Amino acid sequence: CMAGLLQDRGMEKGDRVLVWAPNSPSWVIAYLGALLGGGVAVPLDVGSTPDFAAKVATQTEPVLALLxxxxxESAQGLSVPTLQVEDLPRLLYHAQRASREPQIRGQDLAEIMYTSGTTGEPKGVMLTHRNLIFNVETALQMMPVNPETTALSFIPLSHMYEQIVGLLIPLRSGASIVYLPSRQPHIVLRALRREGITAMALVPQVLQLFMSRIEREVERQGRVALWRLLHRLASRLPMRARRFLFGSVRRELGGHLQFFSCGGAYLDPSLAQKWENLGVPVLQGYGTTEATALVTGSDLRHRRLGTVGRVPKGQEVAIVPDGEILIRGENVSSGYWRNPEATKQAYRDGWYCTGDLGYLDPDGYLHFKGRKKNLIVLADGMNVYPEDIENRLNLRPEIQEAAVVGLPQKDGRVEVHAVVLAADAEGVEKAVRETNRLLAPHQQMRGFTVWPGEDFPRTHTFKVKRHEVLDMLGKEEKVGKERPEVTKKQVEVDLRDLVAQTAGVPREEIGPQSALGLDLGLDSLSIVELLCLIEEEMGIYVEEARVSPQATVGDLEAILADVERAQALTPFPQWPLGFPARAARTLLQRTLMDPLLALLCPIQARGLENLENLSGPLLFSANHTSHLDTLLVLKVLPRRYRWRLSLAAAADYWFANPLLGNLTALLINSFPMARQGNARPGMEHTVDLIDRGWSVLIFPEGTRSLSGEMQPFKPGVGLLAVELGVPVVPIHLRGVYAILPKGSRVPRRGPVEVTIGAPLRFPPGMDYVQAAQQLKREIRRLSALSGY
Known part of the structure; x- marks a missing residue:
């Protein structure tokens, strides 16, 4: 159907289609639909600048952009017809199969992969269907993926490594893939537990982020000595025993993790060893986009820390005298899109020259030594081209000439660092700062050095000898923007303490105007780590999408204040769902609440037959005029639904007082839902309940009506109705307003009618507001069926 939809929008065989969106099932549908229809996918990283995207569009001339x-907003200058990926479920619901199924051969172009960050002329790596298939089949020799595997997608799908390891290999093996709305550890760890995740493809920085979270909790509990002792013991034990030894930690990680696949940047062997000690093997590999991601890899039986694995069958690796790694095989690209000069420079006698340095040991393991070329690879896998930054800096009047290098840090990471020739050293900081504003977040310089000599060391062709510059930097004591270690003896934990800890800068240097990316050097994954710390230390959950590298500390303080006012991190206790609470609830309802309702308001129920043929969880939706509404719905529902029913209740009303909140949780199994501000935790808890087989009752108006007439429905009910994918049962209550209206404390006796309508199903992709309006119309229609 997706291929047919693209063909209807003008795609022919060989046409290029941009895919510019975060990871999601819709991304996968768009990508595979383009390939199936004979198109050529051109994935772009979500962090790509508008200028970069425009250059890619100019080169590839796409017929459509899936965004x-x-x-x-970033795509406004593309001048390409667009289609929103969020609309795909709705469009595909009515779409037809492709009317034309082009014959696709192995040598046909499948996608053009552009490198993840250059402000110069981008280079697009051409990958064929044969390249993809060969690499997937080869990688399956090493990776233990099968139909029982549940993989969590984390790295952007615009990265070739994630496409192969996180998408195509699981699909080829019949495995399941889970996509998340956020990369925050809070969300990831919940998915590990809820979804039973067994495998993840990650870059080293994420492995470090997760390990740092674990070790912070160990330190908080005062178990550092025990933690170190267990690691010393674990290294001498078999894998099964290690998992038992660290059983509590593994349970926090879901209890099902079988392995990590790691690539894209340097992995510190000591970090890999920590995960190995926890009973989670790390399968490290090496590759390039030109090799369709994978060149070498490890499997569960053959892995050696400090190496990037062995060359699988069907691929060739050669090491030339200067140490450069050359590769050849069916997985290697034929060259760069419409760039014969770049292709000629990168390929020699059928071999692709990687520009990387390394060596093969006697056992066939590849040892990666670094980049021969100037390309800087950051810890999160992003590529930085020094020439692009140098070109910007050299335009500044304060700078005579600049050389940009990747400066190694103590923890193994690499930072972008500028070394400049300047007559006036005082103007360099301003030049670097203003140049950073013109660069993408991952390109921004984290520090600078004013070169002490009159000129850089140069070759006979006057090129800067970057290795000598790096060697000199290691000997210099004074480096611009030097960052001392952050003290861990902080008495008062506040936002700036956490920012200082994450960024590695003194607290006194952080002000409200400090930009997270520009001034403090935080990339997207560092911001995820910061938000994780905020959640742990301050108890406030902030969505990742709300905080960009361009945000300032003052912006973040305002966001925290807003979230804290609206709803701090909301706990959802599990005891109301347990058997003892359910049994007590049923007893109280039958012996106390039901008899009182029968005396107060004779009830006539209509439409119960609409529930007879339904199975599984349901979303009940009713109009709201009185506090009695919930009790009346519970009274008329069949026992099988009352037994597993939960109610979304106003967080600011029922749960402001803990005693009242616990009482309502016991009597009617309510949980808090924010009526204003951050409703996401309540929404996510609703999804969790549905996933676990519980039905949920909601009141879409959000509050009781003052007049007895229905009020506008909140769009959130439309979101739940569409995205949950379960039947929505409309309910209309009549006569309750006359018994106990809003503001009244003493009820009056009177008849009540509860009408249950036929279940509604909302198609995927339907507009949430339209879904809420349709539900309201149905409940209003039920009011006309009243018998009095």
Whole structure:
């Protein structure tokens, strides 16, 4: 159907289609639909600048761009017809199969992968269907993926490594893939537990982020000595025993993790060893986009820390005298899109020259030594081209000439660092700062050095000898923007303490105007780590999408204040769902609440037959005029639904007082839902309940009506109705307003009618507001069926 939809929008065989969106099932549908229809996918990273995207569009001349809503503003200058990926479920619901199924051969172009960050002329790596298939089949020799595997997608799908390891290999093996709305550890850890995740493809920085979270909790509990002792013991034990030894930690990680696949940047062997000690093997590999991601890899039986694995069958690796790694095989690209000069420079006698340095040991393991070329690879896998930054800096009047290098840090990471020749050293900081504003977040310089000599060391062709510059930097004591270690003896934990800890800068240097990316050097994954710390230390959950590298500390303080006012991190206790609470609830309802309702308001129920043929969880939706509404719905529902029913209740009303909140949780199994501000935790808890087989009752108006007439429905009910994918049962209550209206404390006796309508199903992709309006119309229609 997706291929047919693209063909209807003008795609022919060989046409290029941009895919510019975050990871999601819709991304996968768009990508595979383009390939199936004979098109050529051109994935773009969600962090790509508008200028970069425009250059890619100029080169590839796409017939269509598949974008997410969050990208629309950045894509305004593309001059390409667009389609929002969020609309795909709705469009595909009515779409027809492709009328034309082009014959696709192995040598046909499948996608053009552009490198993840250059402000110069981008280079597009051409990958064929044969390249993809060969690499997937080869990688399956090493990776233990099968139909029982549940993989969590984390790295952007615009990265070739994630496409192969996180998408195509699981699909080829019949495995399941889970996509998340956020990369925050809070969300990831919940998915590990809820979804039973067994495998993840990650870059080293994420492995470090997760390990740092674990070790912070160990330190908080005062178990550092025990933690170190267990690690010393674990290294001498078999894998099964290690998992038992660290059983509590593994349970926090879901209890099902079988392995990590890691690539894209340098992995510190000591970090890999920590995960190995926890009973989670790390399968490290090496590759390039030109090799369709994978060149070498490890499997569960053959892995050696400090190496990037062995060359699988069907691929060739050669090491030339200067140490450069050359590769050849069916997985290797034929070259760069419409760039014969770049292709000629990168390929020699059928071999692709990687520009990387390394060696093969006697056992066939590849040892990666670094980049021969100037390309800087950051810890999160992003590529930085020094020439692009140098070209910007050299335009500044304060700078005579600049050389940009990747400066190694103590923890193994690499930072972008500028070394400049300047007559006036005082103007360099301003030049670097203003140049950073013109660069993408991952390109921004984290520090600078004013070169002490009159000129850089140069070759006979006057090129800067970057290795000598790096060697000199290691000997210099004074480096611009030097960052001392952050003290861990902080008495008062506040936001700036956490920012200082994450960024590695003194607290006194952080002000309200300090930009997270520009001034403090935080990339997207560092911001995820910061938000994780905020959640742990301050108890406030902030969505990742709300905080960009361009945000300032003052912006973040305002966001925290807003979230804290609206709803701090909301706990959802599990005891109301347990058997003892359910049994007590049933007893109280039958012996106390039901008899009182029968005396107060004779009830006539209509439409119960609409529930007879339904199975599984349901979403009940009713109009709201009185506090009695919930009790009346519970009274008329069949026992099988009352037994597993939960109610979304106003957080600011019922749960402001803990005693009242616990009482309502016991009597009617309510949980808090924010009526204003951050409703996401309540929404996510609703999804969790549905996933676990519980039905949920909601009141879409959000509050009781003052007049007895229905009020506008909140769009959130439309979101739940569409995205949950379960039947929505409309309910209309009549006569309750006359018994106990809003503001009244003493009820009056009177008849009540509860009408249950036929279940509604909302198609995927339907507009949430329209879904809420349709539900309201149905409940209003039920009011006309009243018998009095």
């Amino acid at each position: 997410s809503k969050s990208i629309l």
